[in-house]
Amino acid sequence: MRKCCFVNGARGHSIAALSTVVTTTMTLHHASPSARPSRRAVPVTRLALAAAGAAALVGLVACGSDNNTPLASGGTPGTPAPTTPAPAQKRPNILYIMADDLGYSDIGAFGGEIATPNLDALVASGRILTNHHTGTVCAITRSMLISGTDHHLVGEGTMGAPNDERKGLPGYEGYLNDSSLSVAQLLRDAGYHTYMAGKWHLGSGIAGSAASSGKTPDQWGFERSYALLGGAASNHFAHESAGSKNYTEDGQYVQPGQPGQPGGAGGSPAVFYSTDFYTQKLIQYIDANKADGKPFFAYAAYTSPHWPLQVPEPWLSKYKGRYDAGYEAIRAARIARQKALGILPAGFDPYAGAPEALAASPASANNGTAGAKYINALNGPAQGYTDYGPGYVNKTWASLSADERKVQARYMEIYAGMVENLDHNIGLLVQHLKDIGEYDNTFIMFQSDNGAEGWPNSADPTAYDTANAQEPAFSALGKDNGLQAVPKLQYGLRWAEVSAAPFRQLKGYMGEGGISTPAVVRLPGQTAQQPTLDAFTHVTDNTATFLAVAGVALPTQAAPAAVDSVTGIDANRGKVVYNGRNVWPVTGHSLLPLLTGEATGEVRTTPFGEESYGRAQLRSADGRWKALWTEPPSGPADGHWELFDLRADRGETTDVSAANQTILDALIAQWKAYMTSVGGVEPARPRGYY
Numbered sequence: 262m263r264k265c266c267f268v269n270g271a272r273g274h275s276i277a278a279l280s281t282v283v284t285t286t287m288t289l290h291h292a293s294p295s296a297r298p299s300r301r302a303v304p305v306t307r308l309a310l311a312a313a314g315a316a317a318l319v320g321l322v323a324c325g326s327d328n329n330t331p332l333a334s335g336g337t338p339g340t341p342a343p344t345t346p347a348p349a350q351k352r353p354n355i356l357y358i359m360a361d362d363l364g365y366s367d368i369g370a371f372g373g374e375i376a377t378p379n380l381d382a383l384v385a386s387g388r389i390l391t392n393h394h395t396g397t398v399c400a401i402t403r404s405m406l407i408s409g410t411d412h413h414l415v416g417e418g419t420m421g422a423p424n425d426e427r428k429g430l431p432g433y434e435g436y437l438n439d440s441s442l443s444v445a446q447l448l449r450d451a452g453y454h455t456y457m458a459g460k461w462h463l464g465s466g467i468a469g470s471a472a473s474s475g476k477t478p479d480q481w482g483f484e485r486s487y488a489l490l491g492g493a494a495s496n497h498f499a500h501e502s503a504g505s506k507n508y509t510e511d512g513q514y515v516q517p518g519q520p521g522q523p524g525g526a527g528g529s530p531a532v533f534y535s536t537d538f539y540t541q542k543l544i545q546y547i548d549a550n551k552a553d554g555k556p557f558f559a560y561a562a563y564t565s566p567h568w569p570l571q572v573p574e575p576w577l578s579k580y581k582g583r584y585d586a587g588y589e590a591i592r593a594a595r596i597a598r599q600k601a602l603g604i605l606p607a608g609f610d611p612y613a614g615a616p617e618a619l620a621a622s623p624a625s626a627n628n629g630t631a632g633a634k635y636i637n638a639l640n641g642p643a644q645g646y647t648d649y650g651p652g653y654v655n656k657t658w659a660s661l662s663a664d665e666r667k668v669q670a671r672y673m674e675i676y677a678g679m680v681e682n683l684d685h686n687i688g689l690l691v692q693h694l695k696d697i698g699e700y701d702n703t704f705i706m707f708q709s710d711n712g713a714e715g716w717p718n719s720a721d722p723t724a725y726d727t728a729n730a731q732e733p734a735f736s737a738l739g740k741d742n743g744l745q746a747v748p749k750l751q752y753g754l755r756w757a758e759v760s761a762a763p764f765r766q767l768k769g770y771m772g773e774g775g776i777s778t779p780a781v782v783r784l785p786g787q788t789a790q791q792p793t794l795d796a797f798t799h800v801t802d803n804t805a806t807f808l809a810v811a812g813v814a815l816p817t818q819a820a821p822a823a824v825d826s827v828t829g830i831d832a833n834r835g836k837v838v839y840n841g842r843n844v845w846p847v848t849g850h851s852l853l854p855l856l857t858g859e860a861t862g863e864v865r866t867t868p869f870g871e872e873s874y875g876r877a878q879l880r881s882a883d884g885r886w887k888a889l890w891t892e893p894p895s896g897p898a899d900g901h902w903e904l905f906d907l908r909a910d911r912g913e914t915t916d917v918s919a920a921n922q923t924i925l926d927a928l929i930a931q932w933k934a935y936m937t938s939v940g941g942v943e944p945a946r947p948r949g950y951y
């Protein structure tokens with residue numbers, strides 16, 4: 262039998278227990294007789310809400326719905342009964358904006374030197390979340406966003422279908438599996454219009470296609486969608502070939518760049534640039550239905566500033582010369598600004614950066630063969646596991662040649678231009694909401710999908726950079742390269758460390774630099790910045806929050822048992838019924854009580870586990886400790902779990918495992934229980950996605 266225990270996922274949980282977890286982790290302050298029981302009675306001053314819109318939202322929290330549209334499932338046990346008549350006004354719209362591979366410190370409000378006036382304005386009438394977290398990579402985060410629960414449960418145990426021994430296992434389908442809920446479906450069923458434009462990355466087969474059909478956004482509750490199906494485009498300017506299957510609109514393959522299509526001859530717009538185009542599409546979708554009075558959920562799934570580094574003018578030229586001082590100077594300036602802004606405490610000790618050279622494992626007879634025994638989270642040299650992967654060289658600025666400095670600075674200029682263009686487009690979205698009178702009735706949230714991307718451009722970055730420093734290659738960097746098959750321009754590990762400042766590790770890793778995102782939330786009607794939220798929060802909490810904003814109750818009807826006659830395992834244990842399917846319930850926690858000032862304190866008071874690519878973390882129930890496992894050579898050569906005191910050292914600079922072995926052992930045991938609870942399976946060879 263699967264072990265029933267604490268979890269952030271749901272497998273093995275009874276619904277009653279789950280409800281308890283969800284409802285007792287925050288201290289609620291309203292004295293309504295319908296208020297859920299509170300574990301702690303901490304007297305707190307209610308935060309002043311800036312506007313009537315926010316007050317209306319509080320009403321929605323208490324009431325669960327407006328009186329316009331029936332809930333997907335109402336009146337269920339554990340749902341607070343209405344205490345006041347529901348407000349008759351229209352429910353809030355939800356605009357959710359996701360950047361792709363944007364680092365923690367890139368935007369101005371989080372310390373970046375890149376001009377992001379529109380996001381900064383959102384902060385000025387919203388709220389910063391400094392401790393918001395994602396999965397380590399795109400598809401994993403997106404699966405948790407849509408489903409509201411752990412990625413192993415819903416088909417993205419790793420990003421895409423694995424090519425290793427886990428291929429075919431439940432939870433490793435590589436697309437949203439049949440046990441997934443969808444926040445878009447729930448919202449649509451509750452009377453919302455549901456739109457998305459941008460990256461999907463949760464399945465590519467359209468309805469009726471031969472293999473893995475029905476995986477596109479239209480099949481998961483999006484009424485209108487223009488989607489890049491995969492993890493990245495080869496060109497932000499599209500130029501798809503006739504018959505390509507990389508994009509869909511409303512569930513049908515489209516080929517931007519072909520005649521009559523966006524970016525193609527006679528098509529509109531004349532130029533397809535991903536960020537600009539997705540903005541225009543969302544505005545088009547919103548406007549098409551704005552007269553009918555229904556609220557909307559709009560998912561702006563931008564693919565910027567993900568590689569390839571490309572951006573049109575004026576952004577392409579705007580940062581010329583801005584990064585000539587090099588990685589360390591730019592990073593230090595960002596950290597200083599983070600401290601001045603209060604994003605970091607004054608005494609914060611930042612991660613110092615990766616070594617210039619990481620050594621491969623000492624040669625063993627089996628390394629690289631099927632007989633290799635790779636060090637993993639549970640087996641090290643003491644168990645006979647000694648193999649691990651290659652090392653890398655990542656030069657500091659002082660070690661670069663003149664040509665390398667020239668192109669490295671140029672890469673970051675282009676990246677910065679992409680981020681400013683992204684901010685410009687967010688400004689267009691916000692302005693459009695103001696123009697059509699919907700801004701004050703819209704809940705807005707912005708974040709990135711994972712940490713900054715440090716993937717090297719090639720196996721030999723020096724040769725790659727030196728070649729790019731010569732003309733005509735240099736002057737073409739960042740421009741539309743049409744149909745040319747050229748390397749996908751990236752900015753490399755050192756600039757990614759700048760983006761991830763002040764944290765350790767990058768996209769693909771469980772260090773704070775891989776999973777921490779800048780995050781901004783603005784409530785409907787909010788006009789003044791509210792105090793920064795420092796509680797640990799997670800992308801699955803977004804899902805619960807959106808549903809709370811919309812007043813949609815979570816499905817709670819327990820799925821019928823489906824016990825395997827041989828193993829005795831109930832495949833439906835912990836699942837709920839929705840629209841006739843047995844699905845994993847949302848396990849994220851609504852942040853709305855914190856955002857409205859109805860509650861303060863921690864959102865999560867149970868251990869939080871995670872795993873992908875064999876890399877692992879376990880955050881203790883009290884939020885103080887983080888056990889972190891990274892394969893060598895990026896992690897310890899002996900394969901031990903590191904332990905960090907997050908209250909003193911979120912920069913993960915000092916491994917305190919040796920002095921706290923008992924604490925660490927308990928956390929590792931909790932991590933094993935987490936893995937069991939979500940059906941996670943470690944790969945025989947831990948390594949990243951490249």
Ligand SMILES: [Ca+2]
Binds near residue numbers: 361362398399710711
């Ligand atoms: Ca990403």
